Amino acid sequence: MLADLSVSLWRGAKEGRYETYSVPRRESQTVLDVVTFVQRNIDPTLSYRFACRVGVCGSCAMRVNGKPRWTCRTHVSKVAAGGRLEIGPLDNLPVIKDLATDMSRFLEKWQDAKGVFAPTKTRHDPIEQIRPDSPARRAADAAIECINCGVCYAACDTVRWNEDYLGPAALTRAWTLVNDERDGANTARLQAVAAAGGCHSCHSHQSCQELCPQTLNPTASIAGLKRRTAAAYLRGEIKA
């Protein structure tokens, strides 16, 4: 018989407090299981967000014992030192209620970083042949597995200091498109990420790559953008 978990959950919005609940400990229990237990069995007014429960949708990220985590794939046994869990909403995002944050600004920054594919062909053109082992194609892998969970954004010191900073996820998406040979909007994209609040604001603290649940490396992608934008600037293709 396992001892119960002591679970503190953030209740409220910007102003609020942690409330502590006792949750039965189970084998192979995830942090999302714990939050769901509280909502289903103790307090149905608890607000949180999830969808797929299998690490695909990116909805359930929360701050767990001080670090942002995807809760559906985070086992209690890995993070609950001494049987205690403190679960709060993600940092660097406005809290709507309890554990649910407003992701609007995070997602708008993907648009600001020109994270939208700009096709150069029509449906009548033949499909472009891309060699899977080419350096550009490999570099384009940077954000393909990104699930938009916001863990990197919540972990980023620079986002905390500078609310205009685009953040690791949006910049990694931009880096993927910069390396996409089919895309036709690179000058505008490099211009967007070279402005104040763009890739050059990154301090390379690497919290994003340490905590990314998909083990992506946004710091490396941002370093690539720094090099590419600096070269474009020196060639006069983009302006400061």
Place this chain on the structure above:
Amino acid sequence: MNVHLYVWQRATAALMAPLVLIHIAVIFYATRQGMSAADILSRTHGSIVWASFYGLFVAAVSIHAAIGVRNILTEWSPLEDRGAGYLAVIFGLLLAVLGARAIFAVVLS
């Protein structure tokens, strides 16, 4: 920080890297040779080489440090870009004046 400031900061850093090594080597040389201040000044006085070396060094430091200070101010203080930029320019000019004064003392006076 935008790409313009980034390029200037990286370029001045690349310039300073070898200058710092030479500067440290010169310090080691001077101390190990047991040179007095008068010995050193007799070698630097009127030297275009040392004036150019430290002139370049001071210019690079002034630009590099000013950009860094501007970045710290925008991230850690309530100042906006414009205010932080003014303070950073003043700081850079102060470094340039202090450095130029030191070069003048060692090479010309």
